[in-house]
Amino acid sequence: MTLIEQEDVPVSGDMALTDGALAGLVQVPWILCTRCGQILMRLHARETRGDLAYLATHYAITTPDRTAVAHLFPDDCAEEAFTKLLQMCGQSSINVGATDFEPGDGQAKR
Numbered sequence: 001m002t003l004i005e006q007e008d009v010p011v012s013g014d015m016a017l018t019d020g021a022l023a024g025l026v027q028v029p030w031i032l033c034t035r036c037g038q039i040l041m042r043l044h045a046r047e048t049r050g051d052l053a054y055l056a057t058h059y060a061i062t063t064p065d066r067t068a069v070a071h072l073f074p075d076d077c078a079e080e081a082f083t084k085l086l087q088m089c090g091q092s093s094i095n096v097g098a099t100d101f102e103p104g105d106g107q108a109k110r
Helices: 080-087
Strands: 028-033 039-044 058-062 069-074
Touching: 028 058, 039 080, 058 080, 069 080
Parallel strands: none
Antiparallel strands: 028 039, 039 058, 058 069
């Protein structure tokens, strides 16, 4: 897994969001699975002043080419989305609860 939440990673606008309620949300790449290429994205609303809302409205796991959403999660399910990303990659043999990555803070435990 690689944290890709950096200022130099472009925000995507071309992923097909099939749910009309998700139209207009900005997709922010967050965590890349280096084994399978799937990406955990945060979906944010755009504020009236043009900035992204601080909190994500949804989390999405995309296909490696970022053209489709494989799984969609509500705003309070970051941990579940990260766990699903691990499981979808075939890493389910690892102890997901023992991972050193905390999706909420973007930092590894020390």
